[in-house]
Amino acid sequence: MPRNSDLLSSLRSRLTPLENHLIDGYVDGRVNRREFLRHGSVLGLSLPLLGRLSLAAGLGAVPTMARAGVQPGATIRVGCATPVSMDPVRLGSPGGVLLVMQVGEFLCINEPDRVLSPCLATSWKPNQDGTVWTFVLRKGVKFHSGGEMKADDVVATFDRLADPNSASPALSAFRGILQKGATRKLDDYTIEFHLDSPIGNFPYLVSSDNYNTVILPASYAGDFETTWDGTGPFKIEKFDRRRGASFVPFEDYWGPKTLPARTEFVFYDDIQPQILALQGGQIDVINTASALDSVALMNDPAIDILAIKSSGHMSIHMRCDIEPFNDPRIRRAVALCIDREKLVKGLMKGQAIIGNDSPFAPIYPSTDPTVPQRMRDVAQAKELMKAAGMEKGFQAKITLPKQSELPAYAQLVQAWVKEIGIDLQLQVLDWKSYAGDAKYGSSPWLDVPMGMMTWGNRGVPNVYLASSLMSTGTWNSAHFKNEQFDTLTKGYIAALDLEAQRATAGKIQRLMLEETPGVYAYFWSYLSPVKKGVVGVKPNAMGQLFLQGAGKA
Amino acid sequence: MVFLGSQVLPGSVALSILGPEADPRSVELLNHQLGVDRPLLVQWFGWIWHFLHGDMGLSYVHQAPVSPMVMQALGYSLKLAAVALLLVVPLGIVGGVVAALKVNRPLDRIISLGGLSATVLPEFVSGIILILVLGIWLHWLPISAAWPNGADPLTQIYYLVLPSLPLVLVLFGYISRMARAGMIEAVESDYTRTAVLKGLTWGQVVWRHVLRNALLPTVTVVVTQAGYLMGGLVVIETLFRYPGIGSLIFTAATQKDFPILESGVFVVGTIFTMTTFLADLSYSVLNPRIRMGTGQ
Numbered sequence: 001m002p003r004n005s006d007l008l009s010s011l012r013s014r015l016t017p018l019e020n021h022l023i024d025g026y027v028d029g030r031v032n033r034r035e036f037l038r039h040g041s042v043l044g045l046s047l048p049l050l051g052r053l054s055l056a057a058g059l060g061a062v063p064t065m066a067r068a069g070v071q072p073g074a075t076i077r078v079g080c081a082t083p084v085s086m087d088p089v090r091l092g093s094p095g096g097v098l099l100v101m102q103v104g105e106f107l108c109i110n111e112p113d114r115v116l117s118p119c120l121a122t123s124w125k126p127n128q129d130g131t132v133w134t135f136v137l138r139k140g141v142k143f144h145s146g147g148e149m150k151a152d153d154v155v156a157t158f159d160r161l162a163d164p165n166s167a168s169p170a171l172s173a174f175r176g177i178l179q180k181g182a183t184r185k186l187d188d189y190t191i192e193f194h195l196d197s198p199i200g201n202f203p204y205l206v207s208s209d210n211y212n213t214v215i216l217p218a219s220y221a222g223d224f225e226t227t228w229d230g231t232g233p234f235k236i237e238k239f240d241r242r243r244g245a246s247f248v249p250f251e252d253y254w255g256p257k258t259l260p261a262r263t264e265f266v267f268y269d270d271i272q273p274q275i276l277a278l279q280g281g282q283i284d285v286i287n288t289a290s291a292l293d294s295v296a297l298m299n300d301p302a303i304d305i306l307a308i309k310s311s312g313h314m315s316i317h318m319r320c321d322i323e324p325f326n327d328p329r330i331r332r333a334v335a336l337c338i339d340r341e342k343l344v345k346g347l348m349k350g351q352a353i354i355g356n357d358s359p360f361a362p363i364y365p366s367t368d369p370t371v372p373q374r375m376r377d378v379a380q381a382k383e384l385m386k387a388a389g390m391e392k393g394f395q396a397k398i399t400l401p402k403q404s405e406l407p408a409y410a411q412l413v414q415a416w417v418k419e420i421g422i423d424l425q426l427q428v429l430d431w432k433s434y435a436g437d438a439k440y441g442s443s444p445w446l447d448v449p450m451g452m453m454t455w456g457n458r459g460v461p462n463v464y465l466a467s468s469l470m471s472t473g474t475w476n477s478a479h480f481k482n483e484q485f486d487t488l489t490k491g492y493i494a495a496l497d498l499e500a501q502r503a504t505a506g507k508i509q510r511l512m513l514e515e516t517p518g519v520y521a522y523f524w525s526y527l528s529p530v531k532k533g534v535v536g537v538k539p540n541a542m543g544q545l546f547l548q549g550a551g552k553a
Numbered sequence: 554m555v556f557l558g559s560q561v562l563p564g565s566v567a568l569s570i571l572g573p574e575a576d577p578r579s580v581e582l583l584n585h586q587l588g589v590d591r592p593l594l595v596q597w598f599g600w601i602w603h604f605l606h607g608d609m610g611l612s613y614v615h616q617a618p619v620s621p622m623v624m625q626a627l628g629y630s631l632k633l634a635a636v637a638l639l640l641v642v643p644l645g646i647v648g649g650v651v652a653a654l655k656v657n658r659p660l661d662r663i664i665s666l667g668g669l670s671a672t673v674l675p676e677f678v679s680g681i682i683l684i685l686v687l688g689i690w691l692h693w694l695p696i697s698a699a700w701p702n703g704a705d706p707l708t709q710i711y712y713l714v715l716p717s718l719p720l721v722l723v724l725f726g727y728i729s730r731m732a733r734a735g736m737i738e739a740v741e742s743d744y745t746r747t748a749v750l751k752g753l754t755w756g757q758v759v760w761r762h763v764l765r766n767a768l769l770p771t772v773t774v775v776v777t778q779a780g781y782l783m784g785g786l787v788v789i790e791t792l793f794r795y796p797g798i799g800s801l802i803f804t805a806a807t808q809k810d811f812p813i814l815e816s817g818v819f820v821v822g823t824i825f826t827m828t829t830f831l832a833d834l835s836y837s838v839l840n841p842r843i844r845m846g847t848g849q
Contacts, residue, residue: 084614084808085570090583092572167567167583169575225617241615241622242796243699266699269791269800273697276681277794280689280696431573432564432807439577456574463574474576 003058011053016125018496019043025499027057034113035365039498041108041116042203044124070536070551072259078545079274080287082242082267086225088214089160089168094543097211098287099265101544102247103144104214104230107135107154108207110459112308112540114363116203120149120215120231130198130496135206137189142252143217145229151185156218158183158193158206170212172474173205173463198494200501201460208544209459233258233548243267249548258548259536275529278303284534288543289527290404291351297529298349304532307351307525310457310541311361314406315468316398316413316519317478319449324396329388331516335374336381337416340521347405347412351527355520358512359455359464360505363523365498366460368506374513381420393421399444400426400452401434410452424450438475446477453477457526457541465489465508469517480517555818556597559806565589566613569808587613589809600812604819610812612805619812622801623820627783630797633698634782636710637717641724642775646768648725649732653767654759656737665733668726679719680792687715698795716793720786724778731774735767742766769839776832780825 012020022039025031031039033054040050054060083095088104091097107121121135141149161170162180182194195202206213217229228236233255234247244266249258266283268274271293277283279300289297297303318325318334325331340354353362357374360367385391398413400406407428414424429444434451436443445451453475455464467473470489471481485508492504528539535553538546567583568575584590603610609619652664671679688696700712739745740763748758783798790800798817805813 082804085616090570092570092575164578165582167571167579167586169571169579171579172574172576175576225615238702240796241617242626242801243794266697266794268794269804272681273792273794276684276689276696280684280692282695282697430563432562432568435568435573436563437565437577438568438573438575438580 004056008053008056011049011056015045018126019045021497021499023053023057026054026059031365031498033059035498037113037115038365042201043126043496044203046123047115047117069553070259070549071553072257072551073261074259074534074551075262075264076260076285076534076537076547076550077264077266077283078285078287078547079266079268079277079283082269087222088212088216088224089166089170089222091212091214092169094288095267097543098545099245100214100224100230101208101211101232102234102263102265102547103228103232103236103250104216105232106206106208106213106215107137108203109546110204110207110209110540110542112538114459114541116207116459119208120154121206124203126200126202126496130200130202130494131195133193133195133202134186135191135193137191138254139189141231141254143229143231144235144250145217145227147217149215149217149231150188151191152188152218154191154215155183155185156220157213157215160216160220161212168212170210172467173210177202177205197490198496199462200492200494200496201462204459204462207459208540209542211542211544234263237262253548256548259551260547263547263550278529278531281531284531285537285545286529287539287545289529291348291524291527292405292408294351294527294529295349302532304530306528306530306537306539308528308539308541309353309363309523310526311359311363311459311461311464311523312457312526312541313355313359313361313455313520313523314404314409315359315453315455316521317451317453318516318518319477319479320481320515320517321479322449324390324394325449327388327390328515329384330390332514333381333384333388333420334417334422335516335519336377336384337420338413338519338521339376339416340374341376343409343412344522347408348522348524351525352522353525355522356509356513357516357518357520358509359461359469359520360509361461361523364461364505366492366501366505368502368509371506371509371513376416378419385420391421393423395423395425396450397425397427397448398450398452399434399448400428401431401445401454402428403431403454406452406454446475448477451477456543462493466493469512478517480515482511482515485511485515555815556593556600556811559809559811559814560593562806562809564807564809566809569810570614589613589811596811600815604816609816612810612813614808614810614813619816622813623798623816626796626798626801626817627820629795630783630786630799632709633713633716633720633786633789633795633797634779636713637720637724637782638775638779640714640717641721641728644721645725645728645775646732646771648729649734649771650736650759650764650767652729652733653736653740656733661733664729668729670726671722672724672726674722676719676723676786676788677792679722680716680789683715683718684792687718696793698790698793716789716795719789720782727778728771728774731771732768735770736763739763739767765839769836772835772839773832776828776835779828780821783821783824 026036080098081095084093088100105119108116109119111117120138122138124135126133159180161168162174162178177195184192233253235250237246237248239245246264248262274286318331344352400410410426417424434444440446468475470486488508495501526541530537533553536550565584566589567580612619648664652661655661684696687694694715695712698712698716700709748762786799787803790797802817
């Protein structure tokens with residue numbers, strides 16, 4: 001495809017230096033198309049504009065989401081976990097997240113292909129250093145209660161979440177970044193976020209990625225379970241806290257016509273009954289199932305499994321401040337024993353991608369692909385053990401929660417490290433016992449010498465880096481304290497430019513391979529089993545299901 | 554005791570609501586806002602004071618009145634218990650009577666051995682097998698106990714048949730064994746011999762004299778099992794997605810939602826006490842000797 005230099009120059013003339021640098025990287029081949037789309041969306045470039053830029057650069061069109069072949073008017077039945085609380089401000093359970101986003105919407109959406117798409121905001125832009133982000137709101141958006149969504153509602157939503165007294169899980173993402181009062185209205189359809197420090201990927205924090213940021217009316221009084229007032233494509237029909245909920249299309253929805261006549265969400269306390277219900281034809285979709293849970297469905301010709309690559313992972317952490325794991329050679333030796341390919345092919349049935357002992361998943365555009373991949377090397381591991389004076393091995397205990405594939409994973413690790421003389425005992429606890437109070441000193445998770453943890457998907461690795469690895473991290477279970485890492489992480493989080501992010505990410509990745517506070521062996525895919533013939537179901541890696549385009553083929 | 558027992562369970566209410574990725578400061582703040590960081594005695598007396606005034610309180614997790622939740626769950630449990638008893642009582646009694654009348658013959662052995670084997674089979678195993686066979690392969694019965702909104706009573710019973718079957722398997726052996734033992738004892742008694750000797754047919758003897766005496770212990774067993782059917786069906790309720798009181802209490806315990814936990818346990822305990830009382834009452838109604846003994 002030939003390059004149209006005139007058109008390209010014309011399009012570029014309206015863009016900022018930051019945006020033009022991204023295009024330079026794309027044209028020169030340093031940034032591939034997926035990364036171009038993804039980071040372009042973070043900077044607020046719309047998908048049509050990115051498509052025109054790509055065509056003008058002679059690099060082809062961008063994919064579009066099609067709705068062809070979907071019959072409207074269907075009832076889509078979804079199996080999901082029983083929600084705990086429905087208040088969007090305090091939302092934390094997977095079932096609650098799924099239900100609230102049926103009626104509520106976000107400023108932007110982290111799509112299944114990890115591109116940020118506009119939703120209640122039509123565009124956004126950072127200032128030069130990324131400390132102020134301006135969002136333009138969509139006009140003509142109605143709440144289910146009748147009022148129009150305007151800047152006051154958005155400001156109130158974020159002030160509510162950033163209020164330290166809100167006790168919102170969103171504070172994990174906003175603390176030290178967005179204060180109450182720092183979201184300002186410029187006019188009815190424009191707002192600004194004034195951040196405490198520069199954040200290069202800030203739009204992710206106000207997207208569906210941060211599920212508490214559903215835009216609520218300014219008058220919201222904590223009564224969501226009664227009002228169900230949002231701007232989304234569905235409105236509530238019926239809700240029974242223990243049995244399920246049903247939704248019907250919202251007639252005044254601003255977006256494309258909602259195709260299903262009705263959606264039903266059936267609550268389950270366990271995954272096994274959901275699998276039986278899907279096989280028995282009583283539900284059409286399971287919101288999420290792990291690879292182990294899905295084994296029975298993988299060979300079922302009546303079931304399709306939608307797989308979304310994610311940054312979700314199971315980490316193994318080793319305390320860097322106490323023996324024997326205070327020696328980085330021992331930690332590296334443990335990591336070198338892990339057979340990542342076997343984990344992906346065997347344990348995860350191919351529904352995962354190999355990790356390289358840092359939270360930089362291959363799906364992130366900022367991940368530096370030139371960093372060498374750590375592979376299993378028992379001979380090198382034995383040398384490291386010898387160098388550390390541990391050639392005779394030692395006894396240790398790994399503590400883990402009884403969650404998903406973790407116990408099976410731990411058994412494999414136990415067998416692998418035995419080859420270098422480590423006699424690893426397993427201690428499996430239920431999740432609540434393991435998490436304890438989730439505070440240092442009263443949580444096995446944060447206190448044990450060696451443990452495991454499940455981390456859900458994030459659009460950007462900021463939370464993994466800042467909360468679980470920085471010296472000041474809330475969940476730094478490895479007790480990893482490294483000034484260089486802290487400085488690099490701050491630089492990474494602040495960087496606006498993709499190539500600058502990648503350069504810093506590469507340094508972090510190499511440092512983590514050297515220090516190895518933990519093992520990040522694989523990043524799982526997010527699986528949603530769907531009955532064959534049901535089409536247009538769009539899950540993302542946050543456990544959210546977009547059903548407005550769903551129907552029967 | 555329930556309250557103190559729940560305190561040793563790990564986790565906190567706020568962690569249940571906010572999820573594992575909430576900031577510890579948010580967890581602490583919410584626990585404070587909900588009042589679950591108050592001294593234990595203050596929490597307990599607060600609840601008991603309201604309870605004595607007919608108020609079961611507000612759920613910590615849902616911030617909604619507990620009373621409707623418990624009563625709704627109780628209603629569901631009563632329906633499942635009723636259907637299960639309707640199926641298992643006639644089956645168990647007939648099985649026990651037949652086994653007793655054919656004592657030590659192959660039919661007796663089949664009923665006794667089959668009943669005992671079914672009793673020891675865990676509900677989640679028999680439940681999954683029944684779902685696979687009757688629900689998924691044969692498509693005879695719906696695999697979820699949750700009937701559609703507005704379903705009539707017959708439809709509701711239809712939806713409750715499959716969840717009742719694992720309970721039938723558990724209780725059949727127990728009830729049939731009691732009926733069998735009672736029957737054998739009654740058949741061998743003097744009054745049965747007298748009834749035969751005075752010329753009654755065997756059918757008349759069994760119906761008029763044997764059954765009435767033989768089933769006394771069985772009635773007691775059936776009534777006391779109602780307590781188990783009301784509060785002890787967590788596995789069945791989870792497997793068949795049934796919102797009964799057993800899973801309500803279990804969830805409340807795991808979430809440390811004390812008002813629901815206390816109220817649920819109190820209601821189930823009350824029902825258990827009442828059914829035990831009913832068992833005693835029915836025993837005295839059926840057995841004149843007990844009544845006379847009481848009169849003395």
